[in-house]
Amino acid sequence: MELMHPQCAGLDVHQHTVVACARVVAGSSVTHDVRSFGTTTQELLALSDWLTAHGCTHVAMESTGVYWKPVWHVLEGHVELVLANAMHIRNIPAARAMSTMPPGSPICWPMGSFRGSFVPPAPIQELRDLTRTRKQLVREITQHTLRIQKTLETATSS
Secondary structure, eight states: OOOOOSEEEEEEEOSSEEEEEEEEEETTEEEEEEEEEESSHHHHHHHHHHHHHTTOOEEEEEOOTTTHHHHHHHHBTTBEEEEEOHHHHHTOHHHHTOTTSOTTOOSOSOTTSSOBOOOOOHHHHHHHHHHHHHHHHHHHHHHHHHHHHHHHHHHHHO
């Protein structure tokens, strides 16, 4: 497989932890450094510093729920980010053949072997969040209105 980026990293993002694997190619040798970080802002800033110290220019992470969003916001602008769909990752032959990887390592194989998910710019993300919140509030208004109407109908018939 063609080497796309000599210094890249993969992140396995969970609710309370982020497992990072930095992949650094120097000549013909490849080194992997795996470290866990918390998901607080301070820990995510430490992750950013750690990636910078390893010279990582590209970072990939799996899209799991909404846990990737804070990590994305902290790292955005510092490195090139790719949000990988977990279903696409499982179908990569190179991912299954990574027997030399440390146990529990996240997606830390040559970047470019998978297609990243579309992540809209920050203003569009904010607009989407506001739209979803409004939609949910409208649903709740309807549910409460129907519940009140049912209660009033039940009370008048007794």
